[in-house]
Amino acid sequence: MNAVTTTDSIAASTTDLPQRRHLATTIPxxxxxxxxxxKQTAVALGVGTTMPVFAARAAGGVVEDVDGNVLIDLGSGIAVTTVGSSAPRVVDAVRDQVGRFTHTCFMVTPYESYVQVATRLNALAPGTHEKRTALFNSGAEAVENAIKIARVHTGRQAVVAFDHAYHGRTNLTMALTAKSMPYKHGFGPFAPEVYRAPLSYPYRDGDIDGTAAARRATSLIEKQVGADNVAAVIIEPIQGEGGFIVPAAGFLAALAAWCRDNGVIFIADEVQTGFARTGAMFACEHENVVPDLLVSAKGIAGGLPLSAVTGRADVMDAPHVGGLGGTYGGNPLACAAALAVMDTIEADGLIGRARQIETLMTGRLRDLQTRQSRLGDVRGRGAMIAVEIVHPGGTDPDPDTTKAVAAFAHAHGVIVLTCGTHGNVLRFLPPLTISDDLLHEALDIIEAAFDATAGGHA
Structure with missing residues (x-):
């Protein structure tokens, strides 16, 4: 791995779009x-938006809207533009590929870049065992295929997910997802043979450590489902939409060990946590956990639609020929982008950069926590950081303040997202190419938002 490149040089190399916040008008x-x-007359009502602005261009750590406002990006398109918007290697690779061919369907006339992406993912995924990869389009599609593979391999049907989980919006992945609104309400019935277990949630678990939390989960599985019926346990190593919950140390390892002992496929859903986001290539590496199957998407291709399932060769090879695939899965443009993303992460030292961002952001936010008791918890890894907002003097969720802080940030030119089962978590997903100056400016605005929404009181 090369030394970490200075953030100013990374940002400057992306485009001529200045890496600074600028408000040309009120927002929107x-x-x-x-x-x-x-939009109201052309787009289905069910497609919502977080920000009231329309993007015109984006680069590095900023997004420019159609009115000339330049916003600091702490969302990365929900953890997609991890290497920065318009990353030079990605742009060049896609331009080159689009001039050669845009599509043939890998299942009809295959092409080398698909095999190259699979080979790279097999090498990057945790574990020294032999691996295979299959490519798809979205995180939800990859999750569905991971479940298919696990069921064929084990001959079992039951799948266990966790409290606060988010795995997608398709029928099966809605069943795996915990939160009703806006993801599940009114869309049932859902796929059967999906069960839910309690997660390790250190902020709300009291004195329960990771190993004890895993025993709590596996005991419930054994009693309510039966280990012999379980094809797979699927978990986000750090939960995304559920609130950026980092399980207590030992939880993931104990869960994975239980799966091995019972012939259950352990699936790590690294859709949001993968590709250097957490200061490791994949978040399960922080706990030295080697999953049987690993699902990746979002940051994999710099903004182009691509996802993957990577895992043990014997498991991945269980489905019959023709049982996996899809018309657009592993599209050549997306594959070219993915290879460029992996090159960029290595060449620019972005795993190390993610750790730098963690130090900067958690330092600032924990300092703010000492002055604002509404910051109940500061948590996360790498450039996947969150604050859980509660009513002062307790741990009761405070979604209203969370919305108000986000709205203040939006009005002042900072893209920030909320999440959590109770809607009380402010999440930060900056691109790894963002400069320290932009991060500090964005956090200044977040601090001002807390002051403004509390009348200056904690």
Whole structure:
């Protein structure tokens, strides 16, 4: 791994878009307002938006809207533009590929870049065992295929997911997802043979350590499902939409050991946590956990649709020929982008950069926590950091303040997202190419938001 590149040089190399916040109008500006009005008549109501602005271009750690406002990006398109928007290697690779061919379908006339991506993923995924990879389009599609593979390999049907989990919006992945609104409400019935176990949630678990929390989960599985019926246990090593919950140390390892002892496939859903986001290539590496199957997407291809299932060769090879695939899975443009993303992470030292971002952000946020008791918990790894917002003097969730802080940040040119089962978690997913100056400026605005929403009181 090369030495960590300075953030200013990374950001400057991406484009001529200045890496600074700039408000040309109030937010939203007039052109964004016009486009939002057009959206209401053209786009299905069920497709919502977080920000009231329309993007015109983006680069590095900023997004410029159609009114000329330049916003600091602490969302990365929900952890997708991890190597920065318009990353130079990605742009060059896609331009080159689009000039050669855009599609043939790998299942009809295959192409080398698909095999290259699979080979790289097999090498990067944890474990020294022989591996195989299959490529798909979205995180949800990859999760569904991981479940298919596990069921064929084990000959079992039951699948166990966890409290606060998010795995997607398709029928099966809605069943795996815990939160009803807005993901599941009114869309049932859902796929059968899906069960839920309690997660390790250190902020709300009291004195329960990781090993004890794993025993709590596996005991419930044994009693309510039966280990011999379970094809797979699927878990996000750090939960995403559920609130950026980092399980207590030992939880993932104990869970994986139980799976091995009972012939259950352990699936790590690294859709949001993968590709250097947490200061490791994959988040399960922090706990020295080697999953049987690993699901990746989001940051894999710099913004192009691509996902993957990577895992033990004997498990991955269980489905019959023709049982896995899809028309667009492993599209050549996305494969070219993915190879460029992996090159960028290595060449620019972005795993190390993620750790630097963690130190900067958690330092600032924990300092703010000493002055604002509404910051109940500061947690996360790498550039996947969150604060859980509660009512002062306790741990009761405070979604109203969370919404108000996010709205203040949006109005002042900072893209920030919320999450959590109770909607009381503010999450930060900056691109790894963002500069320290932009991070500090964004956090200054977050601090001002807490002051403004509390009248200056903690």
């Amino acid at each position: 500006g007039p052109r964004s307002q016009q486009l939002m009005a057009a």
